Amino acid sequence: MNIINDDDMKNILVTTCDADSKFPSNYTAALTWKYLEEKQPALTTIYQSPLFYNWKLDSLSFITRVTGLLRSLLMLGALIPFNINTMSIFSFSLSLAKKGNFIHPGYQMDDIICLIRWMGVTQQRLRISMIPVPVVSGPTSGETIETEIMEWARQARRWTIGAAEVFHYFIIKAKHIPKIAAFSWGFVFIIYYGVLLCSAGLFNFASTISMLVLVKNVPPIITYIMYGLFGLQMLTFLVAFIIDAIIVRLINVxxxxxxxxxxFHFISTPFVLVAYSLVELYALHEVVIFGKKVCKHGASAKNILN
Structure with a gap:
């Protein structure tokens, strides 16, 4: 039996993925090119392709489609450039996997769990490098609109509970990570999952309602600022729809x-974000009350995929 030497492990790349993934034919070539171009950073870098959920996405409800578009935008604009975490489909060197004791299957968000553990064994914050080829991932779905929305909510709840479990894991393991690396990663993790995904939508909704109903004699400058922030938010959402219009041509969908x-989907985007935030708020309270018992990986249905 041949055993791979440690020195040779940096020449072997491993890719983990979900069953509902469609890889482009040039994925391996693009990954190899990126890895060699960066001088084989075996113990410092994880590779992530941008994920797009255009697998019969046009046949699904506005809630599922808007969520898919925003997830792709957030991956391109936050998760990868700020080195927050990989998601579902990513690649890494075999030497990094061995040094970090591979991937823990006992956690539902094992992609982020292994990132935290690997930061501990490498004693540094790992960089996430984007592979310049898109990968298609299947969105949640159902036989009817009602079941589709139920599966969407189930998925959002599971992701939120998983993020809470990840943060608990990080707090325990942070003592094994250099302080600056632990603080910087923990800070962006809280901003992304706690503020951007969970709190931002609810804050915007609550502030808008209060300005319209509760607060009287609002200074014009405050009104202009509120409208300006809302316009900036809608402009950001528009970017997601523009990317979607371009990407379907690139991936030949x-x-x-x-x-x-x-x-209509564009106009409904802030309302979908509020609904998503409400599901997250509910899920966080579940974790607070029931703890580890709710940390289970219940996969959402994707019945329309074939």
Whole structure:
């Protein structure tokens, strides 16, 4: 039996993925090129392709589609550039996997768990490098709109509970990570999962309602600032829809979405974000009350995928 030497492990790349993944034919070539171009950073870098959920996405409800578009945007604009975490489909060297004792299957968000553990064994914050090829991942789905929304909520709840479990794991393991690396990663993790995903939508909704109903004689400058922030938010959402219009051509996916339906989806985006935040708020209270008992990996249905 041949055993791979430690020196040779840096020449072997491992990719983990979900069953509902469609890889482009040039994924391996793009990964290899990126790895060699960066001088084989075996113990410092994890590789992530941007994920897009355009697997029959045009046949699903606005809630599922808007969520998929925003997830892709957040991966491109936050998760990868700020080295927060990999998601579902990522690649790494065999030497890093061995040094970090591979991937722990006992956690539902094992991709982030292994990132934390690997930061401890390498004694540094790991960099996430983007592979310049998109990968298609399957969105949640159901036989009817009602079941689809139920599966969407189930997925959002599971992700939130998983993020809470990850943060608990991080707090325990942080003592094994250099202080600056632990603080910087923990800070961006809280900003992304705690503020951006959970709190931002609810804060915007509550502040808007209070300005319209409760607060009287609002100074004009405050009104202008509120409208400006709302416009900036909608502009950000527009970027997600523009990326979607471009990416379907790059990945050769045929979608047909009438322009009025697309406009409706765009207008509904802040409301979907509020609904998502409400599910997250509920899930966080579940974790607080029931603890580890709710930390289970219940996969969402994806019945329309074939």
């Amino acid at each position: 045929h979608e047909f979405i009438f322009i009025l339906r697309n406009i």
